[in-house]
């Protein structure tokens with residue numbers, strides 16, 4: 001490790017707001033690669049100060065006490081700090097500090113997906129008006145360079161479909177449930193111990209974290225900010241070991257995926273996060289553990305799939321530092337990123353549920369009595385939904401039977417109506433479980 005500085009070179013000093021896992025990783029890798037920045041940038045890139053909640057906590061990285069503060073604003077305001085990394089999480093304070101940095105002509109790099117999802121439009125505009133950079137590669141899919149790929153590498157493409165695994169924690173839980181037959185609660189306990197789960201667990205388990213990331217990808221691909229309230233968001237809590245086994249019997253795996261569909265004929269866009277059965281031959285179906293994976297269907301390039309570590313100290317720091325390097329290049333006038341394009345809501349509307357087609361998987365707990373299956377099938381037929389497969393697991397005496405159905409092609413509106421009716425159907429003893437059957441090759 002080298003912390004020596006070369007006095008003849010310009011020094012760019014980095015202040016880090018929030019010194020948790022990602023903040024410390026960024027500090028560590030900036031230090032460890034100190035010899036490298038002069039070679040590729042012609043300047044020194046020096047991690048200089050960091051803000052923390054507690055000054056006394058032991059930290060594995062090499063940082064002196066006087067480089068730490070509990071006052072994040074003092075770092076933003078420090079005239080010796082040239083660039084700010086906002087790695088503190090949360091929304092309101094992070095937003096204020098980001099705007100404060102912009103107002104002082106300082107570029108900011110962030111990993112804060114909730115902040116970008118909720119206030120990206122305002123923050124991107126503020127950065128542009130201030131003439132500063134705002135890097136957010138680390139906000140989606142950890143170490144996978146998906147933002148750069150969408151913004152730069154695949155700039156000649158339109159994207160009718162983008163889908164993938166955007167939350168490492170839920171993928172870790174599902175993978176272990178599937179591979180080991182372990183229960184949801186058991187694996188969740190391990191995930192907590194490993195520090196994978198967000199402080200607010202609902203973000204990971206109920207699909208909200210993945211939805212933040214899907215909204216950001218939808219913006220990058222289509223220039224439109226989709227409001228979180230217009231995103232279908234379902235998490236992994238209702239996926240049972242029985243469902244994972246049933247999916248395998250159907251040559252599929254269940255993954256929590258973000259899906260962004262764009263219809264270029266009527267200019268409608270649909271963003272959703274939900275569990276889905278994915279054919280086993282798809283790379284995304286075989287992306288396991290804390291890995292993320294994003295599949296992009298580009299109009300020019302065809303299909304591109306990116307997989308890699310979607311969370312954690314080192315992969316996320318890799319993305320943060322990539323943005324820092326871009327910002328420094330911009331500051332030095334060597335290069336600048338393409339402008340972000342903003343499309344007004346009138347130019348691209350949310351798709352209606354009847355436009356979103358697909359096949360579905362249903363698991364019903366039912367009384368095992370004559371005519372029950374016929375009633376369920378009739379309920380679906382009333383909505384024009386045709387069954388593709390039916391199976392009933394052998395059941396124990398005096399317990400409900402488990403009926404697993406898959407449908408032929410229908411749409412979100414029809415299945416939602418059928419589901420509401422099924423909930424009320426005599427003999428259906430629990431809330432039906434519904435998952436999408438996602439076939440990227442069968443989509444219009």
Ligand code: HSE
Nearest residue numbers: 166167168169198311
């Ligand atoms: N909780 C997130 C995940 C962290 O599990 O993917 C990375 O954004």
